[in-house]
Amino acid sequence: MDNRVLYERLGGVFAIAAVVDDFIDRVLSSPALNANPLVREAHHRVAPAGFKYLVTEQLCHAAGGPQRYTGRxxxxSHAELRISEDEWQAFLDLLKQSLDKFRVPLREQGEIFAIVQSTQTDIVV
Ligand code: HEM
Structure with a gap:
C-alpha cells in the first residue's frame, strides 16, 4: 500500500496541471455545460489559462501539496451560474474522461471525486 499523500501519488504539480489542462478544455467546449447561458457567458469572460491555473492550485492544495489556493x-464564484444537477453530472463525466485518458488509478480517482463532490452543495442550486 502506497502511503504517500494524494498529491505525491498523482505525480505532483506537473502531472496534476496536465490533467487539469485537458479537463478544462473539455469543460469549456462542452455543449451540455454551454447550454446554460450563464455558464457560457462566464466561460468566455475568463481566460482559460487563468481558470486552469486556479483549478490546478486548488486541486494541488486539496490533494496535500504545498500550493495555496488564491481564488474565490x-x-x-458559482452563485450566479445556476448550475443544475444534470450539468453537475455532465461535469463529472468529463472529469472521468480526463482521469481515464491519463490512466489515473481507480484509488486516486476515488479520492479526486471525493474532493470534487465535497464542493457540490456550494455549486449546484
Ligand atoms: C457543473 C460544474 C461547474 C461549472 C459549469 C463551472 C463553471 C465555472 C465558471 C463559468 C466559472 C467562472 C465564474 C466567473 O468568473 O464568473 C467558474 C469558476 C471557478 N470554478 Fe467552476 N464550475 C463547475 C464546478 C467546479 C468545481 C467542482 C470546481 C472545483 C472543485 C470548480 C472550480 C472553479 C474555480 C477554482 C473557479 C475560479 C474561482 C475564481 O474566480 O477565483 N468549479 N466555474
Whole structure:
C-alpha cells in the first residue's frame, strides 16, 4: 500500500496541471455545460489559462501539496451560474474522461471525486 499523500501519488504539480489542462478544455467546449447561458457567458469572460491555473492550485492544495489556493471560494464564484444537477453530472463525466485518458488509478480517482463532490452543495442550486 502506497502511503504517500494524494498529491505525491498523482505525480505532483506537473502531472496534476496536465490533467487539469485537458479537463478544462473539455469543460469549456462542452455543449451540455454551454447550454446554460450563464455558464457560457462566464466561460468566455475568463481566460482559460487563468481558470486552469486556479483549478490546478486548488486541486494541488486539496490533494496535500504545498500550493495555496488564491481564488474565490466555490459558493461565491458559482452563485450566479445556476448550475443544475444534470450539468453537475455532465461535469463529472468529463472529469472521468480526463482521469481515464491519463490512466489515473481507480484509488486516486476515488479520492479526486471525493474532493470534487465535497464542493457540490456550494455549486449546484
Ligand atoms: C457543473 C460544474 C461547474 C461549472 C459549469 C463551472 C463553471 C465555472 C465558471 C463559468 C466559472 C467562472 C465564474 C466567473 O468568473 O464568473 C467558474 C469558476 C471557478 N470554478 Fe467552476 N464550475 C463547475 C464546478 C467546479 C468545481 C467542482 C470546481 C472545483 C472543485 C470548480 C472550480 C472553479 C474555480 C477554482 C473557479 C475560479 C474561482 C475564481 O474566480 O477565483 N468549479 N466555474
Amino acid at each position: 471560494d466555490m459558493k461565491t
